[in-house]
Amino acid sequence: MPAQSPAGPVALWRSRSGRAAAFADRCPHRGMRLSHGFVRGETLACIYHGWSYAKAGNCLRIPAHPALAPPDTIRVATLRVEDGGGIIWISVGEPAAGPPRFEGLAPLRSMVLEAGIVALEAAAGTKAAEGLLDYTHDDRAVWLLLAPEGQARTLMHVLVDEDSNPDERIAASRAAEALRGAAEDIARGGIAR
Amino acid sequence: MTRNTMIDGWYPVSLASQLDAHGRRTALMGEPIAVRRGEDGNAKVTGGNGRDLPTCIRYGHVWSSLGDPQKPLFAIPEADQPGRRLVDVGVVRVRCSPLRAVENFLDIAHFPFVHTDILGAEPHTEVQNYKVEIREDEDEVWATQVKFYQPQAAKSAEGGITTEYMYRVPAPTCSILYKTCPPRPGEWDVITLFVQPLAEDLCDVWPWMALFDDETPMTDLIHFQQTIFVQDRSILENQIPGLLPLDPGMEIPTRADLTSVAYRRWLKRHGYTYGAQLVAQ
Amino acid sequence: MTILGEFEAASFLPWIERHAAKLGLVQAICVAGPDRIELDIAGPAELIDMMEMGCSLGPIDVWVEAIHRAPIECESG
Amino acid sequence: MKLYDYVLSPSCYKARLMAALAGVKLDIRPVDFHPGAEHRGPELMALNPAGSIPILEDGDLVLTESSAMLVYLAAKAAPQWLGNDTAGEAARVQQWLSFSHRLTASLGAARLHEMLLRPGNIDVLQGQGTTALRELEAGLVEQHIRGQRFLASDRPSVADIACFPYVALAPDGGVSLDPYPAIRLWSRAIRGLDGFIEMPGIHRLHELRPEPVPGEA
Numbered sequence: 001m002p003a004q005s006p007a008g009p010v011a012l013w014r015s016r017s018g019r020a021a022a023f024a025d026r027c028p029h030r031g032m033r034l035s036h037g038f039v040r041g042e043t044l045a046c047i048y049h050g051w052s053y054a055k056a057g058n059c060l061r062i063p064a065h066p067a068l069a070p071p072d073t074i075r076v077a078t079l080r081v082e083d084g085g086g087i088i089w090i091s092v093g094e095p096a097a098g099p100p101r102f103e104g105l106a107p108l109r110s111m112v113l114e115a116g117i118v119a120l121e122a123a124a125g126t127k128a129a130e131g132l133l134d135y136t137h138d139d140r141a142v143w144l145l146l147a148p149e150g151q152a153r154t155l156m157h158v159l160v161d162e163d164s165n166p167d168e169r170i171a172a173s174r175a176a177e178a179l180r181g182a183a184e185d186i187a188r189g190g191i192a193r
Numbered sequence: 194m195t196r197n198t199m200i201d202g203w204y205p206v207s208l209a210s211q212l213d214a215h216g217r218r219t220a221l222m223g224e225p226i227a228v229r230r231g232e233d234g235n236a237k238v239t240g241g242n243g244r245d246l247p248t249c250i251r252y253g254h255v256w257s258s259l260g261d262p263q264k265p266l267f268a269i270p271e272a273d274q275p276g277r278r279l280v281d282v283g284v285v286r287v288r289c290s291p292l293r294a295v296e297n298f299l300d301i302a303h304f305p306f307v308h309t310d311i312l313g314a315e316p317h318t319e320v321q322n323y324k325v326e327i328r329e330d331e332d333e334v335w336a337t338q339v340k341f342y343q344p345q346a347a348k349s350a351e352g353g354i355t356t357e358y359m360y361r362v363p364a365p366t367c368s369i370l371y372k373t374c375p376p377r378p379g380e381w382d383v384i385t386l387f388v389q390p391l392a393e394d395l396c397d398v399w400p401w402m403a404l405f406d407d408e409t410p411m412t413d414l415i416h417f418q419q420t421i422f423v424q425d426r427s428i429l430e431n432q433i434p435g436l437l438p439l440d441p442g443m444e445i446p447t448r449a450d451l452t453s454v455a456y457r458r459w460l461k462r463h464g465y466t467y468g469a470q471l472v473a474q
Numbered sequence: 475m476t477i478l479g480e481f482e483a484a485s486f487l488p489w490i491e492r493h494a495a496k497l498g499l500v501q502a503i504c505v506a507g508p509d510r511i512e513l514d515i516a517g518p519a520e521l522i523d524m525m526e527m528g529c530s531l532g533p534i535d536v537w538v539e540a541i542h543r544a545p546i547e548c549e550s551g
Numbered sequence: 552m553k554l555y556d557y558v559l560s561p562s563c564y565k566a567r568l569m570a571a572l573a574g575v576k577l578d579i580r581p582v583d584f585h586p587g588a589e590h591r592g593p594e595l596m597a598l599n600p601a602g603s604i605p606i607l608e609d610g611d612l613v614l615t616e617s618s619a620m621l622v623y624l625a626a627k628a629a630p631q632w633l634g635n636d637t638a639g640e641a642a643r644v645q646q647w648l649s650f651s652h653r654l655t656a657s658l659g660a661a662r663l664h665e666m667l668l669r670p671g672n673i674d675v676l677q678g679q680g681t682t683a684l685r686e687l688e689a690g691l692v693e694q695h696i697r698g699q700r701f702l703a704s705d706r707p708s709v710a711d712i713a714c715f716p717y718v719a720l721a722p723d724g725g726v727s728l729d730p731y732p733a734i735r736l737w738s739r740a741i742r743g744l745d746g747f748i749e750m751p752g753i754h755r756l757h758e759l760r761p762e763p764v765p766g767e768a
Contacts, residue, residue: 002729026433028496029445030453033431038757047754048428049449050306050318052762061762063318064302064449068520071498074445109692112730169696177689208586283586286666288725309755316763397668412581412589416558419585423559423751426666427722440534442489445496446527448520454527462537471534 002035004149007092010079011035015042021055022090024077028059034076087145087157100130105143106162108169113154113180115187117146120154123182137175140168144176152187156180197222198464199365201260205387205399208281209250212236220391221259222467228255253281253401254387267333267363271371271383272403280411282400282418289429290468291366291390292437292460294398297425298368298386299360299452301341307424310344314353317342320449327459334362334459336452362456365465366390377405384418393468394435398422434470442473475522475543477511477529481536486511489536493528497521514546552577555595555606557584559667561659561716562617563605564750569621569712571748573629585667618648621709634708643703647690647710653683654717661724662717673725680726684734687714691733700740707744715741720752 002025003010009025011034023044025035032048039045043060045052050063057078059070082089082099086107089099113120121127124135124144133144143159158176160169200222207217207228216229224241231237238246238257246257251266271277287294297303302320304313323339339358359371359381366388371381383403388396400418438444439461446454460469477490483506490513494501499521505512515522522543530538554570554577556563570577582604583589590604599606599615607614607623614620625632635641657679663669664676690702699705702714719738721728728734741747742756749755 001732001735028443029447030450031433031438031444032428033433036427036431036754040758040762043762045757047306047757048432049302050315050757062447062520063305063315064320065447065520066319068518071517071521073496073498108696110732111688166696166698170693173689173692173696177685211586281586284668286668288665306757307754309757315757315760318763410581412583412587415583415587416581420558420751423666424754427752427754430722439531441528441531442492442533444528445524446531448523448527450527454531457531458538461531461534473533 002033003090004147004155005079005090005092007079009033009035010090011037011044012081012088012090013037013039013044015039015044015055017042019055020081020083020088022079022081023053023057024079026076027051028074028076029062102132102143102145102159104162105159106164108158108160109173109176110155110157111176111180112149113156113183114152115154115180115183116151117148117154119187120144120146120156120179120183122186123179135175135179137179138171140171140175142172142175144179197467199390199467201258201262202364202366203247203249203256203258203262203266204366205254205389205397206238206257207236207255208283208399209236209253209255210281212255219389219397221257222390223392224259226257226259228257252385252387253279254399267331267367269369269383269385269403271381274403277383277403277405278407278411278414280402280404280414280418282402282415282422285398285400285419285422285426286391287396287398287426287429288394289396289432290394290436291388291396292465292468293429293432293435294388294396295362295366295368295386296437296453296456297429298370299336299362299456300450301339301358302449303425303428304341304343307428308421312343312345312421313341314344317353322448323451325451325455327455331363334360334452334455336360336455339452360452362459365460365463365467366396374405376408380405382406390467396468434474436468436470438470438473439466440471440473444473475513475515475526475529475541477513477538478509478540478542479536479538480509481511481532481538483508483511485533486536489533490529494525497524497528499525501525516546553580553608554578555580555582555590555598555604555608557582557590557604559751560584560604561662561720561750562603562655564716565617565712566605566607566620566624567750568716568748569624569632569709572707572712572744572746573624573627573632574746575624575628618651618709618713621648621712625709631706632709632712634703634706634710636704640703640708644708644710647702648713650683650686651710651713651717653679654714657683658717658721658724658726661726662720663724665724677724677726680721680724684718684721684726684728684731687718688731688733691737695733695736701737707741711737711741716750716753723752 001012003012011023011025014020023034025033027046029051032046036047037045043052052061057075058072059074080091084099131146135142145157147155160172212230214230218227227239236248236255238248240246249256305315305318325336337359343356344353356373361369368386370384374380374382385401387399499515499517501513501515503513526541532538556579591602607620634644660671661676664671664673701707702710
């Protein structure tokens with residue numbers, strides 16, 4: 001699936017054995033987005049000409065030239081991936097520590113809002129701390145893990161108490177929808193002014 | 194700024210059969226133009242400032258130019274051959290460089306993945322060597338002896354066959370494909386891709402065909418070609434960068450990409466760079 | 475491999491080296507002039523084809539007229 | 552059963568897809584929608600005064616609404632696709648069948664504008680399409696929380712087939728599907744169904760076939 005990172009667009013994928021990997025979203029052959037590709041076993045293949053790549057980024061197969069064993073140097077740029085408590089993290093460069101853990105919380109859904117973090121904070125009436133916004137709605141707590149995509153767009157991962165029942169989870173999802181709407185209204189108003 | 198050397202070329206701007214007095218508002222390389230049938234019955238094309246543009250009607254389409262064409266439109270002798278059915282496929286808009294649309298048309302290695310079970314299928318993915326040349330007299334790119342296994346080569350084809358192709362690029366945004374014609378061995382079906390450059394990253398594509406096929410209903414022929422082209426559309430809109438790179442420093446062309454490389458070389462030699470990226474990034 | 479054409483060797487040579495490295499090819503440039511570059515390359519035919527494809531297009535300030543290939547007689551590192 | 556069909560029309564594709572999934576063989580009558588505008592010609596206007604396709608003909612029954620075609624095909628050959636086990640499920644099916652018309656009016660019109668140059672206010676159409684996709688995403692998230700993979704239950708129904716084509720082809724109209732992970736999972740679940748067929752713009756799920764073994768060409 002496509003994702004964004006400070007290093008540019010990313011093709012994020014999970015192999016059959018369950019391992020996640022992140023590639024620069026551009027096939028080195030002719031520039032097709034790899035996020036449109038397909039996963040077979042432990043490889044990701046480009047939809048255009050079927051060039052397939054291992055998780056480490058090295059090309060394994062060029063279907064137009066089936067006799068060739070591609071050298072290790074034909075490769076796509078990779079990013080480090082950590083799978084932590086149901087949240088996939090990618091890092092640009094080599095971070096000193098692993099991603100944060102959110103004990104007692106479970107990821108519910110991810111959503112994109114057409115607003116920056118400032119507008120979201122204004123709508124929620126509270127500030128984010130280290131990328132996590134603690135939002136209480138109708139006496140229920142919802143945690144929003146925020147990843148900015150430029151100034152005017154934010155990827156927001158909704159987390160809930162891991163003991164929540166389905167009704168509570170649905171209510172949390174609806175609360176996040178409503179908050180998104182309010183934040184986008186504020187962002188639009190800001191542009192109008 | 195260097196002069197756009199593509200300005201003097203001919204470009205398709207409308208289907209001839211759909212020309213009426215009301216006309217069609219469109220664009221050519223960023224300039225708004227209007228195409229309509231004049232009072233004398235001929236096609237009339239006017240540029241953004243109201244000036245009359247050169248016009249001709251050929252191969253089912255109205256052609257025009259923003260500049261001063263030094264040559265008549267390229268010849269397709271097969272178009273006048275008796276017994277062929279001429280197929281207006283219509284228009285499909287694509288958010289991509291006009292040059293990328295042509296390059297993709299010249300490519301066979303994508304058939305098994307993009308036109309699965311129609312023009313290609315795994316495991317028949319190998320591209321055998323073929324020949325590419327620039328024909329100096331005509332100043333055209335030609336690829337010949339191109340062979341590829343096809344599960345369903347044409348609407349009239351049943352079962353898989355190895356199909357032979359020839360590709361010809363007579364103008365920077367036009368390509369002609371000659372393809373084995375199952376009902377008439379020895380003859381070639383003609384399938385063209387005429388591309389109207391609206392902007393460097395936006396084009397209207399007008400496929401057109403001249404086929405030996407008396408059996409298949411016309412609508413089936415149109416649908417077959419529309420199917421193929423629309424399968425390519427999502428590829429074309431998702432290649433990075435949007436413009437066609439003339440420096441392959443960020444790419445890895447292989448022997449199977451020989452036609453693409455020859456096409457890009459020919460563009461580079463002529464300075465046909467509208468829709469091209471000059472420095473790899 | 476002999477590359478004939480018109481080029482600024484200063485910009486083309488690093489480009490050639492980068493492309494060869496991307497293909498994992500061992501290459502040694504023997505002759506480098508404004509109209510002729512000769513290099514020895516060893517590797518599978520498909521990869522040498524790829525090298526030829528890339529070089530025949532080259533960077534924008536380079537025009538490659540022709541590329542000739544001949545087998546290398548004696549083995550060199 | 553005869554389907555008046557245009558290969559690039561997502562509404563026609565709904566009928567073709569449902570027939571394929573239900574194992575019904577259709578007699579396809581191709582219509583030159585573009586460039587010929589045959590759907591506005593006398594023969595088809597006589598059959599469907601609304602001037603739209605698809606049209607499904609079975610004996611003296613003539614259907615011109617794709618949702619009705621889905622229900623008819625399912626009722627005849629694959630009633631499990633009707634999704635009417637419980638009152639809630641039956642209602643959800645109707646809810647999404649009605650909703651699917653908003654997808655046609657927004658994403659479908661944006662696609663016609665961007666691809667086949669039909670008139671329309673593209674910004675408004677794309678905005679309405681995005682609103683509809685967000686509703687679908689939210690609906691699928693809630694279904695997922697309930698432990699159900701499809702729109703009305705844990706089994707696919709005519710509602711899924713009614714919504715799938717215009718959603719899958721949203722990028723044709725310049726509307727990205729990147730922000731909708733639940734839609735992505737749902738779309739893959741539909742594309743992986745036994746008997747699934749594609750239409751131009753929806754690529755084959757090559758994942759479903761193993762990699763060819765070298766030398767077996």
